Amino acid sequence: MKKVKVYKNFINGKWVKSHTGKTFENINPADTTDIVGKFQLSDERDVNDAITAAAEAFKTWRLVPAPKRAELLYRVGQRLWSDKEQHANDMTREMGKVLAETRGDVQEAIDMTYYMAGEGRRSFGQTTPSEMMNKFCMSIRQPLGVCGLITPWNFPMAIPAWKMMPALIMGNTVVIKPATYTPLSVVNLIKALEAEGLPPGVVNMVTGSGGAVGSPMMHDPRVGCVSFTGSTAIGRKVSAACAPDFKHCHLEMGGKNAIIVMDDADIDLAIDGCLWGAFGTTGQRCTATSRIILHKKIYDKFARKFVARAKELVIGNGLNAKTQVGPAVSEPQMNTVLEYMRIGKEEDGAKLLLGGGRVKGGKYNKGWFTQPTIFGNVTNKMRIFKEEIFGSVVDLIPARSYDHAIQLANDCDYGLSASIYTKDVNRAFKAMRDVYTGIFYVNAPTIGAETHMPFGGTKHTGNGHREACTQALEVFSEWKSVYIDFSGVIQRPQIDNQ
Ligand code: NAP
Numbered sequence: 001m002k003k004v005k006v007y008k009n010f011i012n013g014k015w016v017k018s019h020t021g022k023t024f025e026n027i028n029p030a031d032t033t034d035i036v037g038k039f040q041l042s043d044e045r046d047v048n049d050a051i052t053a054a055a056e057a058f059k060t061w062r063l064v065p066a067p068k069r070a071e072l073l074y075r076v077g078q079r080l081w082s083d084k085e086q087h088a089n090d091m092t093r094e095m096g097k098v099l100a101e102t103r104g105d106v107q108e109a110i111d112m113t114y115y116m117a118g119e120g121r122r123s124f125g126q127t128t129p130s131e132m133m134n135k136f137c138m139s140i141r142q143p144l145g146v147c148g149l150i151t152p153w154n155f156p157m158a159i160p161a162w163k164m165m166p167a168l169i170m171g172n173t174v175v176i177k178p179a180t181y182t183p184l185s186v187v188n189l190i191k192a193l194e195a196e197g198l199p200p201g202v203v204n205m206v207t208g209s210g211g212a213v214g215s216p217m218m219h220d221p222r223v224g225c226v227s228f229t230g231s232t233a234i235g236r237k238v239s240a241a242c243a244p245d246f247k248h249c250h251l252e253m254g255g256k257n258a259i260i261v262m263d264d265a266d267i268d269l270a271i272d273g274c275l276w277g278a279f280g281t282t283g284q285r286c287t288a289t290s291r292i293i294l295h296k297k298i299y300d301k302f303a304r305k306f307v308a309r310a311k312e313l314v315i316g317n318g319l320n321a322k323t324q325v326g327p328a329v330s331e332p333q334m335n336t337v338l339e340y341m342r343i344g345k346e347e348d349g350a351k352l353l354l355g356g357g358r359v360k361g362g363k364y365n366k367g368w369f370t371q372p373t374i375f376g377n378v379t380n381k382m383r384i385f386k387e388e389i390f391g392s393v394v395d396l397i398p399a400r401s402y403d404h405a406i407q408l409a410n411d412c413d414y415g416l417s418a419s420i421y422t423k424d425v426n427r428a429f430k431a432m433r434d435v436y437t438g439i440f441y442v443n444a445p446t447i448g449a450e451t452h453m454p455f456g457g458t459k460h461t462g463n464g465h466r467e468a469c470t471q472a473l474e475v476f477s478e479w480k481s482v483y484i485d486f487s488g489v490i491q492r493p494q495i496d497n498q
Pocket of ligand 1: 150151152153154155177178179180181208209210211213214215229230231232234235237252253254255285286287388390416456457461
Protein backbone atom coordinates (compact mmCIF):
# COMPACT_ATOMS: atom_id res chain seq x y z
CA MET A 1 0.00 0.00 0.00
CA LYS A 2 1.20 3.54 -0.82
CA LYS A 3 2.65 5.32 2.21
CA VAL A 4 0.66 8.40 3.15
CA LYS A 5 2.73 11.52 3.82
CA VAL A 6 2.31 13.19 7.21
CA TYR A 7 2.38 17.00 7.25
CA LYS A 8 3.12 19.07 10.35
CA ASN A 9 2.18 22.47 11.73
CA PHE A 10 4.52 25.38 10.97
CA ILE A 11 5.35 27.28 14.14
CA ASN A 12 8.26 29.65 14.74
CA GLY A 13 9.94 28.56 11.50
CA LYS A 14 9.80 24.84 12.28
CA TRP A 15 7.57 21.98 11.13
CA VAL A 16 6.22 20.49 14.37
CA LYS A 17 3.73 17.86 15.50
CA SER A 18 0.58 18.84 17.37
CA HIS A 19 0.39 18.49 21.16
CA THR A 20 -2.52 16.10 20.60
CA GLY A 21 -0.34 13.56 18.77
CA LYS A 22 -3.30 13.02 16.43
CA THR A 23 -3.75 13.54 12.70
CA PHE A 24 -6.63 13.66 10.22
CA GLU A 25 -6.78 12.48 6.62
CA ASN A 26 -7.14 14.72 3.58
CA ILE A 27 -9.10 12.73 0.97
CA ASN A 28 -9.47 13.27 -2.78
CA PRO A 29 -13.21 13.96 -3.33
CA ALA A 30 -13.05 12.56 -6.89
CA ASP A 31 -11.56 9.28 -5.68
CA THR A 32 -11.93 8.56 -1.99
CA THR A 33 -9.39 5.73 -2.16
CA ASP A 34 -6.73 8.40 -2.75
CA ILE A 35 -5.44 9.80 0.59
CA VAL A 36 -3.69 13.08 -0.20
CA GLY A 37 -1.98 13.31 3.18
CA LYS A 38 -2.30 13.28 6.95
CA PHE A 39 -2.35 16.59 8.81
CA GLN A 40 -2.07 17.58 12.46
CA LEU A 41 -5.33 17.54 14.40
CA SER A 42 -4.31 20.47 16.58
CA ASP A 43 -5.89 22.13 19.60
CA GLU A 44 -5.59 25.35 21.61
CA ARG A 45 -2.09 24.48 22.87
CA ASP A 46 -0.76 24.58 19.32
CA VAL A 47 -2.64 27.82 18.70
CA ASN A 48 -1.06 29.28 21.81
CA ASP A 49 2.45 28.30 20.62
CA ALA A 50 1.76 29.86 17.21
CA ILE A 51 0.45 33.12 18.65
CA THR A 52 3.41 33.35 21.05
CA ALA A 53 5.82 32.91 18.11
CA ALA A 54 3.94 35.45 15.99
CA ALA A 55 3.85 38.01 18.82
CA GLU A 56 7.61 37.66 19.33
CA ALA A 57 8.38 37.88 15.61
CA PHE A 58 6.24 41.02 15.31
CA LYS A 59 8.77 42.93 17.43
CA THR A 60 11.33 42.77 14.63
CA TRP A 61 9.25 42.18 11.45
CA ARG A 62 7.41 45.48 11.94
CA LEU A 63 10.76 47.30 11.78
CA VAL A 64 11.91 45.70 8.50
CA PRO A 65 11.53 48.38 5.81
CA ALA A 66 8.43 47.66 3.73
CA PRO A 67 10.41 47.60 0.42
CA LYS A 68 12.58 44.85 1.98
CA ARG A 69 9.51 42.88 3.02
CA ALA A 70 8.36 43.35 -0.56
CA GLU A 71 11.55 41.83 -1.99
CA LEU A 72 10.73 38.63 -0.15
CA LEU A 73 7.20 38.65 -1.55
CA TYR A 74 8.48 39.14 -5.11
CA ARG A 75 10.68 36.08 -4.72
CA VAL A 76 7.77 34.11 -3.28
CA GLY A 77 5.64 35.08 -6.30
CA GLN A 78 8.37 33.81 -8.63
CA ARG A 79 8.67 30.54 -6.74
CA LEU A 80 4.92 29.95 -6.82
CA TRP A 81 5.03 30.59 -10.56
CA SER A 82 7.80 27.98 -11.03
CA ASP A 83 5.87 25.39 -8.99
CA LYS A 84 2.43 26.29 -10.32
CA GLU A 85 1.71 22.97 -12.03
CA GLN A 86 2.56 20.91 -8.96
CA HIS A 87 0.51 23.18 -6.70
CA ALA A 88 -2.44 22.97 -9.10
CA ASN A 89 -2.23 19.17 -9.15
CA ASP A 90 -2.14 19.01 -5.36
CA MET A 91 -5.12 21.34 -5.15
CA THR A 92 -7.22 19.37 -7.63
CA ARG A 93 -6.46 16.23 -5.64
CA GLU A 94 -7.43 17.78 -2.33
CA MET A 95 -10.61 19.63 -3.33
CA GLY A 96 -11.66 18.47 -6.78
CA LYS A 97 -11.93 21.52 -9.01
CA VAL A 98 -10.56 21.06 -12.53
CA LEU A 99 -6.92 21.70 -13.32
CA ALA A 100 -7.57 24.82 -15.41
CA GLU A 101 -9.25 26.32 -12.34
CA THR A 102 -6.66 25.23 -9.79
CA ARG A 103 -3.99 26.76 -12.03
CA GLY A 104 -6.10 29.91 -11.88
CA ASP A 105 -6.25 29.65 -8.09
CA VAL A 106 -2.45 29.50 -7.83
CA GLN A 107 -2.26 32.37 -10.34
CA GLU A 108 -4.50 34.48 -8.10
CA ALA A 109 -2.11 33.83 -5.22
CA ILE A 110 0.80 34.91 -7.44
CA ASP A 111 -1.04 38.04 -8.62
CA MET A 112 -1.85 39.05 -5.06
CA THR A 113 1.72 38.42 -3.93
CA TYR A 114 3.09 40.69 -6.66
CA TYR A 115 0.39 43.30 -6.11
CA MET A 116 1.08 43.52 -2.39
CA ALA A 117 4.84 43.50 -2.97
CA GLY A 118 4.23 46.67 -5.00
CA GLU A 119 2.58 48.21 -1.94
CA GLY A 120 5.93 47.88 -0.18
CA ARG A 121 7.03 50.97 -2.13
CA ARG A 122 3.66 52.73 -1.98
CA SER A 123 1.42 52.37 1.10
CA PHE A 124 0.66 56.02 0.53
CA GLY A 125 -0.66 58.24 3.28
CA GLN A 126 -1.47 61.94 3.22
CA THR A 127 0.78 64.92 3.60
CA THR A 128 -1.27 68.03 4.06
CA PRO A 129 -0.88 71.64 5.18
CA SER A 130 -1.65 72.48 8.76
CA GLU A 131 -4.08 75.27 9.56
CA MET A 132 -1.34 76.67 11.83
CA MET A 133 1.92 78.41 10.87
CA ASN A 134 5.11 76.31 10.98
CA LYS A 135 3.36 73.03 11.47
CA PHE A 136 3.18 69.95 9.28
CA CYS A 137 0.64 67.07 9.05
CA MET A 138 0.89 63.57 7.66
CA SER A 139 -0.84 60.23 8.05
CA ILE A 140 0.96 56.91 8.15
CA ARG A 141 -0.14 53.30 8.35
CA GLN A 142 0.86 51.15 11.31
CA PRO A 143 0.55 47.36 11.63
CA LEU A 144 -1.83 45.68 14.05
CA GLY A 145 0.38 42.90 15.40
CA VAL A 146 -0.69 39.27 15.12
CA CYS A 147 -3.34 38.59 12.46
CA GLY A 148 -5.44 35.42 12.66
CA LEU A 149 -6.55 34.11 9.28
CA ILE A 150 -9.36 31.57 8.91
CA THR A 151 -9.88 30.37 5.35
CA PRO A 152 -12.31 28.16 3.37
CA TRP A 153 -11.68 25.22 1.05
CA ASN A 154 -12.99 26.55 -2.26
CA PHE A 155 -9.98 28.80 -3.04
CA PRO A 156 -7.35 26.96 -1.03
CA MET A 157 -4.29 29.01 -2.02
CA ALA A 158 -5.79 32.20 -3.43
CA ILE A 159 -7.76 33.20 -0.32
CA PRO A 160 -4.91 32.50 2.13
CA ALA A 161 -2.64 34.63 -0.11
CA TRP A 162 -5.29 37.37 -0.36
CA LYS A 163 -5.12 37.71 3.40
CA MET A 164 -1.50 36.84 4.15
CA MET A 165 0.23 39.12 1.61
CA PRO A 166 -1.42 42.41 2.65
CA ALA A 167 -0.95 41.44 6.32
CA LEU A 168 2.78 40.82 5.78
CA ILE A 169 3.50 43.87 3.68
CA MET A 170 1.92 46.06 6.37
CA GLY A 171 4.37 44.59 8.92
CA ASN A 172 2.03 42.21 10.73
CA THR A 173 2.74 38.60 11.62
CA VAL A 174 0.30 35.81 10.88
CA VAL A 175 -1.27 32.66 12.27
CA ILE A 176 -3.35 30.83 9.66
CA LYS A 177 -5.88 28.04 10.12
CA PRO A 178 -6.56 26.44 6.74
CA ALA A 179 -9.87 24.74 5.97
CA THR A 180 -9.81 21.12 7.07
CA TYR A 181 -10.46 19.91 3.51
CA THR A 182 -7.57 21.85 1.95
CA PRO A 183 -4.51 22.20 4.19
CA LEU A 184 -2.00 21.05 1.54
CA SER A 185 -2.35 24.18 -0.58
CA VAL A 186 -1.53 26.32 2.48
CA VAL A 187 1.46 24.07 3.25
CA ASN A 188 2.62 24.72 -0.35
CA LEU A 189 2.21 28.47 0.10
CA ILE A 190 4.14 28.44 3.35
CA LYS A 191 6.92 26.31 1.89
CA ALA A 192 7.43 29.00 -0.75
CA LEU A 193 7.74 31.65 2.00
CA GLU A 194 10.09 29.44 3.99
CA ALA A 195 12.28 28.72 0.96
CA GLU A 196 12.64 32.44 0.27
CA GLY A 197 13.88 33.21 3.77
CA LEU A 198 10.85 34.29 5.78
CA PRO A 199 12.09 34.91 9.35
CA PRO A 200 10.85 32.43 12.01
CA GLY A 201 7.48 33.22 13.56
CA VAL A 202 6.35 35.72 10.90
CA VAL A 203 3.91 33.18 9.41
CA ASN A 204 2.62 30.23 11.41
CA MET A 205 0.15 27.55 10.36
CA VAL A 206 -1.98 25.37 12.62
CA THR A 207 -4.21 22.73 11.03
CA GLY A 208 -7.29 21.25 12.69
CA SER A 209 -10.98 21.89 13.14
CA GLY A 210 -12.67 25.27 13.27
CA GLY A 211 -13.79 24.71 16.84
CA ALA A 212 -10.44 23.50 18.20
CA VAL A 213 -8.13 25.87 16.28
CA GLY A 214 -10.14 28.75 14.76
CA SER A 215 -12.10 29.48 17.90
CA PRO A 216 -9.20 29.84 20.39
CA MET A 217 -7.36 31.93 17.81
CA MET A 218 -10.16 34.46 17.42
CA HIS A 219 -10.68 34.72 21.19
CA ASP A 220 -6.99 35.28 22.06
CA PRO A 221 -6.40 38.89 23.23
CA ARG A 222 -2.92 38.91 21.61
CA VAL A 223 -4.53 38.66 18.16
CA GLY A 224 -5.21 42.16 16.81
CA CYS A 225 -7.12 41.23 13.68
CA VAL A 226 -9.15 38.27 12.47
CA SER A 227 -9.76 37.90 8.77
CA PHE A 228 -12.31 35.21 7.97
CA THR A 229 -13.76 33.85 4.76
CA GLY A 230 -16.50 31.25 4.99
CA SER A 231 -20.17 30.82 5.77
CA THR A 232 -22.35 33.56 7.21
CA ALA A 233 -23.21 31.31 10.19
CA ILE A 234 -19.55 31.00 11.28
CA GLY A 235 -18.85 34.62 10.32
CA ARG A 236 -21.41 35.67 12.94
CA LYS A 237 -19.45 33.75 15.58
CA VAL A 238 -16.21 35.39 14.48
CA SER A 239 -17.82 38.81 14.70
CA ALA A 240 -19.08 38.13 18.25
CA ALA A 241 -15.67 36.77 19.32
CA CYS A 242 -13.87 39.89 18.05
CA ALA A 243 -16.32 42.41 19.52
CA PRO A 244 -15.32 42.39 23.23
CA ASP A 245 -11.69 43.32 22.45
CA PHE A 246 -12.59 45.52 19.45
CA LYS A 247 -10.29 43.46 17.22
CA HIS A 248 -10.21 44.35 13.56
CA CYS A 249 -12.68 41.84 12.15
CA HIS A 250 -12.89 41.22 8.43
CA LEU A 251 -15.64 38.91 7.16
CA GLU A 252 -16.18 37.58 3.64
CA MET A 253 -19.23 35.32 3.67
CA GLY A 254 -21.96 33.70 1.60
CA GLY A 255 -23.61 34.67 -1.67
CA LYS A 256 -26.72 33.99 -3.73
CA ASN A 257 -25.73 35.71 -6.91
CA ALA A 258 -28.05 36.64 -9.76
CA ILE A 259 -27.61 37.14 -13.48
CA ILE A 260 -30.34 39.17 -15.19
CA VAL A 261 -30.85 38.35 -18.87
CA MET A 262 -32.91 41.02 -20.64
CA ASP A 263 -34.96 40.54 -23.79
CA ASP A 264 -32.38 42.39 -25.91
CA ALA A 265 -29.42 40.31 -24.68
CA ASP A 266 -27.14 38.21 -26.87
CA ILE A 267 -28.68 34.91 -25.72
CA ASP A 268 -25.79 32.67 -26.70
CA LEU A 269 -23.32 34.91 -24.88
CA ALA A 270 -25.59 34.88 -21.82
CA ILE A 271 -25.81 31.09 -21.94
CA ASP A 272 -22.01 30.79 -22.06
CA GLY A 273 -21.82 33.11 -19.04
CA CYS A 274 -24.56 31.34 -17.10
CA LEU A 275 -23.01 27.90 -17.68
CA TRP A 276 -19.64 29.08 -16.43
CA GLY A 277 -21.16 31.08 -13.57
CA ALA A 278 -23.42 28.27 -12.36
CA PHE A 279 -21.38 25.13 -12.91
CA GLY A 280 -17.76 26.36 -12.92
CA THR A 281 -16.04 25.12 -9.73
CA THR A 282 -19.13 22.85 -9.43
CA GLY A 283 -21.02 25.91 -8.17
CA GLN A 284 -18.75 26.03 -5.12
CA ARG A 285 -17.81 29.69 -5.42
CA CYS A 286 -19.08 32.45 -3.17
CA THR A 287 -19.71 34.35 -6.42
CA ALA A 288 -21.33 31.40 -8.25
CA THR A 289 -24.43 32.19 -10.26
CA SER A 290 -27.32 30.54 -8.48
CA ARG A 291 -30.24 32.64 -9.74
CA ILE A 292 -30.82 33.43 -13.43
CA ILE A 293 -33.52 36.06 -13.80
CA LEU A 294 -34.95 35.96 -17.30
CA HIS A 295 -37.13 38.50 -19.04
CA LYS A 296 -40.38 36.66 -19.83
CA LYS A 297 -39.98 37.29 -23.59
CA ILE A 298 -36.83 35.19 -23.79
CA TYR A 299 -37.54 32.76 -20.91
CA ASP A 300 -38.56 29.72 -23.00
CA LYS A 301 -35.85 30.14 -25.62
CA PHE A 302 -33.15 30.61 -22.99
CA ALA A 303 -34.35 27.68 -20.85
CA ARG A 304 -34.42 25.29 -23.82
CA LYS A 305 -30.94 26.19 -25.02
CA PHE A 306 -29.45 26.40 -21.52
CA VAL A 307 -30.67 22.94 -20.52
CA ALA A 308 -29.35 21.47 -23.79
CA ARG A 309 -25.92 22.98 -23.19
CA ALA A 310 -25.79 21.96 -19.51
CA LYS A 311 -26.57 18.36 -20.52
CA GLU A 312 -23.29 18.28 -22.45
CA LEU A 313 -21.08 19.22 -19.51
CA VAL A 314 -18.40 16.61 -18.82
CA ILE A 315 -18.39 15.57 -15.17
CA GLY A 316 -15.44 13.75 -13.64
CA ASN A 317 -12.07 13.84 -11.95
CA GLY A 318 -10.57 17.33 -12.30
CA LEU A 319 -7.17 15.85 -13.14
CA ASN A 320 -8.61 14.65 -16.46
CA ALA A 321 -8.15 17.40 -19.08
CA LYS A 322 -11.63 16.81 -20.57
CA THR A 323 -13.49 17.30 -17.28
CA GLN A 324 -15.54 20.50 -16.97
CA VAL A 325 -17.30 19.86 -13.65
CA GLY A 326 -15.55 18.17 -10.72
CA PRO A 327 -17.02 16.63 -7.56
CA ALA A 328 -18.44 18.28 -4.44
CA VAL A 329 -15.62 18.82 -1.95
CA SER A 330 -16.87 16.22 0.55
CA GLU A 331 -19.66 13.83 1.40
CA PRO A 332 -21.38 16.30 3.79
CA GLN A 333 -21.21 19.03 1.13
CA MET A 334 -22.65 16.62 -1.46
CA ASN A 335 -25.44 15.71 0.95
CA THR A 336 -26.28 19.39 1.48
CA VAL A 337 -26.55 19.86 -2.28
CA LEU A 338 -28.68 16.70 -2.66
CA GLU A 339 -30.94 17.95 0.13
CA TYR A 340 -31.50 21.23 -1.76
CA MET A 341 -32.29 19.22 -4.89
CA ARG A 342 -34.94 17.39 -2.85
CA ILE A 343 -36.27 20.68 -1.45
CA GLY A 344 -36.43 22.13 -4.98
CA LYS A 345 -38.42 19.17 -6.25
CA GLU A 346 -40.95 19.71 -3.48
CA GLU A 347 -41.23 23.51 -3.83
CA ASP A 348 -44.73 24.37 -5.00
CA GLY A 349 -44.47 25.41 -8.67
CA ALA A 350 -40.76 24.83 -9.29
CA LYS A 351 -40.01 22.54 -12.22
CA LEU A 352 -36.95 20.30 -12.40
CA LEU A 353 -35.51 20.81 -15.89
CA LEU A 354 -32.24 18.90 -15.53
CA GLY A 355 -30.37 16.69 -13.08
CA GLY A 356 -31.63 16.50 -9.52
CA GLY A 357 -29.41 13.84 -8.02
CA ARG A 358 -26.06 12.18 -7.59
CA VAL A 359 -23.98 10.95 -10.53
CA LYS A 360 -23.60 7.24 -10.02
CA GLY A 361 -22.01 4.24 -11.67
CA GLY A 362 -18.46 3.10 -12.40
CA LYS A 363 -15.77 5.65 -11.51
CA TYR A 364 -18.37 8.06 -10.13
CA ASN A 365 -19.07 5.75 -7.19
CA LYS A 366 -15.60 6.53 -5.85
CA GLY A 367 -16.36 10.26 -5.48
CA TRP A 368 -18.91 12.90 -4.45
CA PHE A 369 -20.38 13.81 -7.83
CA THR A 370 -23.68 15.69 -8.24
CA GLN A 371 -25.55 16.34 -11.47
CA PRO A 372 -25.71 19.83 -12.93
CA THR A 373 -29.25 20.72 -11.88
CA ILE A 374 -31.62 23.35 -13.23
CA PHE A 375 -34.97 24.34 -11.70
CA GLY A 376 -37.44 26.39 -13.78
CA ASN A 377 -40.31 28.69 -12.76
CA VAL A 378 -38.62 29.53 -9.47
CA THR A 379 -40.14 32.38 -7.43
CA ASN A 380 -38.88 34.53 -4.57
CA LYS A 381 -41.05 32.59 -2.10
CA MET A 382 -38.98 29.43 -2.49
CA ARG A 383 -36.09 28.27 -0.31
CA ILE A 384 -33.98 27.47 -3.38
CA PHE A 385 -34.33 31.16 -4.34
CA LYS A 386 -33.29 32.44 -0.92
CA GLU A 387 -30.67 30.10 0.54
CA GLU A 388 -27.07 29.58 -0.49
CA ILE A 389 -26.66 26.02 -1.86
CA PHE A 390 -22.96 26.07 -2.83
CA GLY A 391 -23.21 23.34 -5.43
CA SER A 392 -24.29 22.45 -8.95
CA VAL A 393 -27.84 23.85 -8.71
CA VAL A 394 -29.21 26.90 -10.49
CA ASP A 395 -32.68 28.55 -10.63
CA LEU A 396 -34.42 30.07 -13.65
CA ILE A 397 -36.72 32.88 -12.54
CA PRO A 398 -39.13 34.65 -14.90
CA ALA A 399 -39.37 38.47 -14.65
CA ARG A 400 -42.13 40.69 -16.08
CA SER A 401 -39.93 43.71 -16.77
CA TYR A 402 -36.58 45.34 -16.09
CA ASP A 403 -37.87 46.81 -12.80
CA HIS A 404 -39.20 43.44 -11.71
CA ALA A 405 -35.84 41.83 -12.54
CA ILE A 406 -33.97 44.37 -10.39
CA GLN A 407 -36.42 43.85 -7.54
CA LEU A 408 -35.86 40.07 -7.72
CA ALA A 409 -32.08 40.43 -7.87
CA ASN A 410 -32.14 42.57 -4.70
CA ASP A 411 -34.65 40.34 -2.91
CA CYS A 412 -31.97 38.38 -1.10
CA ASP A 413 -30.12 38.39 2.22
CA TYR A 414 -26.75 38.32 0.48
CA GLY A 415 -25.06 40.97 -1.68
CA LEU A 416 -21.85 39.65 -3.18
CA SER A 417 -22.05 39.65 -6.98
CA ALA A 418 -24.62 40.24 -9.74
CA SER A 419 -24.70 40.75 -13.48
CA ILE A 420 -26.86 41.92 -16.37
CA TYR A 421 -26.84 40.81 -19.99
CA THR A 422 -28.22 43.57 -22.20
CA LYS A 423 -27.22 45.57 -25.28
CA ASP A 424 -28.91 48.70 -23.93
CA VAL A 425 -26.24 50.90 -22.37
CA ASN A 426 -28.78 52.91 -20.37
CA ARG A 427 -30.15 49.77 -18.77
CA ALA A 428 -26.66 48.51 -18.04
CA PHE A 429 -25.78 51.71 -16.18
CA LYS A 430 -29.10 51.74 -14.31
CA ALA A 431 -28.60 48.16 -13.18
CA MET A 432 -25.04 48.92 -12.14
CA ARG A 433 -26.47 51.65 -9.91
CA ASP A 434 -29.55 49.85 -8.61
CA VAL A 435 -28.37 46.35 -7.75
CA TYR A 436 -27.03 46.43 -4.18
CA THR A 437 -23.98 44.16 -4.31
CA GLY A 438 -20.24 44.58 -3.82
CA ILE A 439 -19.43 43.33 -7.33
CA PHE A 440 -21.32 43.88 -10.58
CA TYR A 441 -20.74 42.70 -14.14
CA VAL A 442 -22.16 43.76 -17.49
CA ASN A 443 -22.34 41.06 -20.17
CA ALA A 444 -20.22 38.69 -18.09
CA PRO A 445 -21.12 36.15 -15.40
CA THR A 446 -21.00 36.76 -11.63
CA ILE A 447 -17.57 35.14 -11.29
CA GLY A 448 -14.22 36.42 -12.49
CA ALA A 449 -12.83 38.87 -9.93
CA GLU A 450 -9.37 40.37 -10.48
CA THR A 451 -6.91 40.98 -7.66
CA HIS A 452 -6.45 44.73 -8.24
CA MET A 453 -10.17 45.45 -7.67
CA PRO A 454 -11.87 45.57 -4.26
CA PHE A 455 -13.59 42.26 -3.46
CA GLY A 456 -16.47 41.76 -1.05
CA GLY A 457 -20.18 42.11 -0.55
CA THR A 458 -23.07 43.90 1.10
CA LYS A 459 -25.77 42.71 3.52
CA HIS A 460 -25.05 39.25 5.00
CA THR A 461 -22.05 38.75 2.72
CA GLY A 462 -19.71 41.12 4.51
CA ASN A 463 -19.16 43.58 7.32
CA GLY A 464 -18.18 46.60 5.27
CA HIS A 465 -14.57 45.70 4.52
CA ARG A 466 -13.09 44.74 1.18
CA GLU A 467 -10.45 42.21 0.30
CA ALA A 468 -7.78 42.65 -2.44
CA CYS A 469 -6.68 45.91 -4.04
CA THR A 470 -5.49 48.71 -1.74
CA GLN A 471 -8.71 48.28 0.28
CA ALA A 472 -7.14 45.17 1.84
CA LEU A 473 -4.56 47.42 3.49
CA GLU A 474 -7.37 49.01 5.53
CA VAL A 475 -8.10 45.64 7.13
CA PHE A 476 -4.49 44.95 8.07
CA SER A 477 -3.34 48.38 9.26
CA GLU A 478 -4.42 51.30 11.40
CA TRP A 479 -3.99 54.95 10.49
CA LYS A 480 -1.89 57.26 12.63
CA SER A 481 -2.15 61.01 12.09
CA VAL A 482 1.10 62.81 12.89
CA TYR A 483 1.40 66.57 13.59
CA ILE A 484 4.86 68.15 13.68
CA ASP A 485 4.99 71.62 15.14
CA PHE A 486 8.23 73.47 14.33
CA SER A 487 7.05 76.92 15.47
CA GLY A 488 8.66 76.72 18.92
CA VAL A 489 5.50 78.13 20.56
CA ILE A 490 2.27 76.62 21.80
CA GLN A 491 -0.30 76.77 18.99
CA ARG A 492 -3.98 75.94 19.54
CA PRO A 493 -5.92 74.98 16.38
CA GLN A 494 -9.48 76.35 16.07
CA ILE A 495 -8.63 78.92 18.80
CA ASP A 496 -5.42 80.87 18.16
CA ASN A 497 -6.04 81.28 14.43
CA GLN A 498 -9.67 82.58 14.53
P1 NAP B 1 -17.20 27.47 6.89
O1 NAP B 1 -17.76 26.18 7.29
O2 NAP B 1 -17.77 28.71 7.48
O3 NAP B 1 -15.63 27.38 7.19
C1 NAP B 1 -14.75 28.44 6.92
C2 NAP B 1 -13.56 28.35 7.85
O4 NAP B 1 -14.01 28.57 9.19
C3 NAP B 1 -12.89 26.98 7.84
O5 NAP B 1 -11.51 27.12 8.02
C4 NAP B 1 -13.53 26.32 9.06
O6 NAP B 1 -12.77 25.27 9.61
C5 NAP B 1 -13.59 27.49 10.01
N1 NAP B 1 -14.54 27.29 11.12
C6 NAP B 1 -15.59 26.45 11.18
N2 NAP B 1 -16.19 26.55 12.39
C7 NAP B 1 -15.50 27.48 13.10
C8 NAP B 1 -15.63 28.01 14.42
N3 NAP B 1 -16.60 27.63 15.23
N4 NAP B 1 -14.74 28.94 14.81
C9 NAP B 1 -13.75 29.35 13.98
N5 NAP B 1 -13.57 28.86 12.74
C10 NAP B 1 -14.44 27.95 12.28
O7 NAP B 1 -17.26 27.67 5.31
P2 NAP B 1 -16.76 26.68 4.17
O8 NAP B 1 -17.74 25.57 4.08
O9 NAP B 1 -15.33 26.35 4.36
O10 NAP B 1 -16.84 27.60 2.88
C11 NAP B 1 -18.03 27.82 2.21
C12 NAP B 1 -18.61 29.18 2.55
O11 NAP B 1 -17.62 30.19 2.36
C13 NAP B 1 -19.76 29.58 1.66
O12 NAP B 1 -20.77 30.16 2.45
C14 NAP B 1 -19.15 30.60 0.73
O13 NAP B 1 -20.06 31.51 0.17
C15 NAP B 1 -18.17 31.26 1.61
N6 NAP B 1 -17.12 31.93 0.85
C16 NAP B 1 -17.15 33.29 0.79
C17 NAP B 1 -16.20 33.96 0.04
C18 NAP B 1 -16.21 35.45 -0.02
O14 NAP B 1 -15.18 36.02 -0.36
N7 NAP B 1 -17.32 36.12 0.27
C19 NAP B 1 -15.21 33.25 -0.64
C20 NAP B 1 -15.21 31.85 -0.55
C21 NAP B 1 -16.18 31.20 0.20
P3 NAP B 1 -13.03 23.75 9.14
O15 NAP B 1 -12.62 23.67 7.74
O16 NAP B 1 -12.14 23.00 10.05
O17 NAP B 1 -14.49 23.49 9.36
